[in-house]
Amino acid sequence: MNFLPLTPPGQAPLRVMTIAGSDSGGGAGIQADLRTFALLGVHGCVSVAAVTVQNSVGVKAFHEVPVDVVAGQIRAVAEDIGIQAAKTGMLASSEIIGAVADTWRDLYAEGLAPPLVVDPVCASMHGDPLLHPSALDAMRNELFPLATLVTPNLDEVLLITGIEVVDATTQRDAAKALHALGPKWALVKGGHLRSSSHSPDLLFDGTDFHEFDAERIDTPHDHGAGDTLAAATASALAHGYSVPDAVAFGKRWITECLRAAYPLGHGHGPVSALFRLAT
Template sequence: MTFLPLSAPGETPLRVMTIAGSDSGGGAGIQADLRTFAMLGVHGCVSVAAVTVQNSLGVKGFHEIPLDVITGQIRVVATDIGIQAAKTGMLASSAIIEAVAETWRELQSGAGAAPLVVDPVCASMHGDPLLHPSALDTLRTELFPLATLVTPNLDEVRLITGIDVVDAVTQRDAVQALHALGPTWALVKGGHLRSSSHSPDLLYDGTDFYEFDAERIDTSHDHGAGDTLAAATACALAHGYSVPDAVAFAKGWVTECLREAYPLGHGHGPVSALFRLRSRGV
């Protein structure tokens, strides 16, 4: 695949922020985001919204970071270092979502906000809850209207829209329902769509549909795939890619990361962005 360009030695790279939860097992969350940021040559900044207690077998608990610390991290980075794109992940509660949304609106009213990719993390791949049920409405009403792009998986789509995606028809219904909640673009990922032998994603801007397909990688080690896709999309947007081109790039990136996934612990291992270390031009 064609990678994003790397900065010249000594040159300040583009900056992308992740506003998400920390994964103690290192497979998903902020850790997965930072791996993709680094491998794609951008400087990663963080606002830690929650700290999880998890390993390859699941999430055992999590701790929410105080609101002023979450928003403070965003403000001090944006006003000093600057960011060219951002993504959200696990935000845990209504209060955190409202605080992040308010802070992002403040940034928009200033010099203008960078593209924002919202990965609406509701539960882990093991089914462990990562978002209080009461926060779903806040996600829909406060954060989605600020998003350049939302990137839910099929379980998250069902929780957010009530639509159970089982085929191409319901996937189209779901992406339209997501877009109606206010984001500029909506993406319904098809990695878990078992009715297809491939992995079909569908992107929608309120007028046009864009389809992205890739081979389905036969692996049980897919921890962090959603985080990685959203992180790669944010990196491409920081480089000035259009949303369809950014999604296409990220789709190719996460496919390679799935191909290079490795076992870890006694459960599901992570997708791996480390393959780029073996690629030419690094």
């Protein structure tokens, strides 16, 4: 695949921020985002929103970072270093979501807010909750209207819209419902759509649909797939890609990361961006 261009040594690369949770097992969250950023040649910045107690088997507990610290991390980086794109992951609570949204609105008013990819993380792949139920309304009402792109998986689509995606028709219904919540673009990922032998993703901007298909990689090791897709898409947006082109790039990236996934611990191993080191 065609990778994003690397910055010559000694020159500052583009900067992309992840606003998300830390995964102690290193498979998902901020750790997965930073791996993708580094291997795509962008400088990763972080706002840690939560710290999880997690391994390959599941999430044992999580601790929320104080809201002023979450907001302060974003502002400190934006005002000094500058960011060309950002993505969110686990935000844990309505208070944190509200703080991120308030900060983003302020940065937008100051001309400092870049494209924002919202990956609405609600639960881990094991089904462990990563978002307090009361926070769903904050996600819908406060954060989605600020998003350039939202990237839920099918379980998250059901929680957010109430639509169970089982085929192409309900996937389109879900994309319309997500877009009605305010993002510029809505992506309904089809990796969990077991009625298809492939992995069909659907992108919608309120007028046109864009379809992205890829082979389904047969692996149990897909921890961090959603984070990695969103991080790659945000990296492409930082390079000035259009949203459809950035999603297409992210789709190709995560397909290769799934192909390179490896076992880890006693549960689900992570997708692997490390494949680029061999190219």
